[in-house]
Amino acid sequence: MIPKGVRINLYLKTEDSDMAEEINTTESAKIKQKELEAAGKPEETEDLRQLLITAVEAENYEDKLKLYDKALNLDPMYLDTWLQKGFVLDRIGRSEDALACYDRALEIDPDHLGIKCLKGFAYNNLKDFEKAIECYDEVLKVNSEDIFSWYQKGSVQENLGRYGEAMKSYERALEIDPTDSLIREKQMKLLGTIYKKGTLTDSPDSNFN
Template sequence: MTEEKNTTEKTEIKQKELEAAEKTEEHEDPGQLLLSAGETNDYEDKLRLYDKALNLDPLHFDAWLQKGFVLDRLGRSQEALECYNKALEIEPEHLGIKCLKGFAYSNLKEHEKAIECYDEVLKVNSDDIFSLYQKGLVLENLGRYGEAMEAYDRALEVDPTDALIREKRLRLLGLIYKKGTLIDSPDSDFN
């Protein structure tokens, strides 16, 4: 009889612990979970906290954005794109997400899609330094040096003090001079 009573008491204690845990979870705030995610350097912990926030509020824009960013940093760019698309469903005109999508496409070597994302941002804000710079990088990777130079030049018109862009532009000028062409082609070494 005592053994049965102990088992019943243990079951009741476990049940109360589960109920308390559920109540705590119900009262958690997605914003607080995002703050906690910002305090950890462990990407898996961040993802766990973002998922928890999204379980509480599936329309939490910042949770989708930050989860996408972390996934992209982990090399999971396809999953990042899915998060960015969810964020765009919530805020369709958000230019930052469109830039991040371009970055994710670039990581996936889908360069034309990356350029489309940057161009979409530049249609709305032609002075967006990040989009101009990233577009220049993608165009350079594609061997479209003239277009890359135009993107870097435009970025420097917006901010002539940006040392990184000036450095990239000078490096590209050296490459163009060495190859003797604005286009990277198989026969460019013969010019």
């Protein structure tokens, strides 16, 4: 769903969406591993990978963060570490710190669309909805088929009371994947909100039909 290796699953366990971490050897990790092996550092590569695996398996978030910091001490240019550290920070409510990690990751790979998606999620958690939408729009300019960004953009627009725009975003996501029952459920809930109000005059999208 997200380009260049960052894999994110959506779970709508409640009315709000929750993100679940799916840990895989990503494209960036493979590239980094090849670079280190070419430089004669396979042991360092294995150490980094093992640290990340151990961090994923750790149940305590503080333990995870310590392991990520240890990995970054070994190699501050290891992209996956910044991504995973940022994700954990966002999950525990330290979204501003998460954004700092994502910005650092973008310095390493400025074209990484997955990082921009993660930034959008962090801004959403900070209730900086306009900046969140800007992040998703950046992704959609490059990849108009990114269903995650369409879904998240719709969710943020809904939070802003821009129900017509949100509905169009959900519809676009369902055009890409008509079988996505989670997004369809979100769309139906929004329709219920619209019908309950009977009008969209409270929304900038009062002309939605």
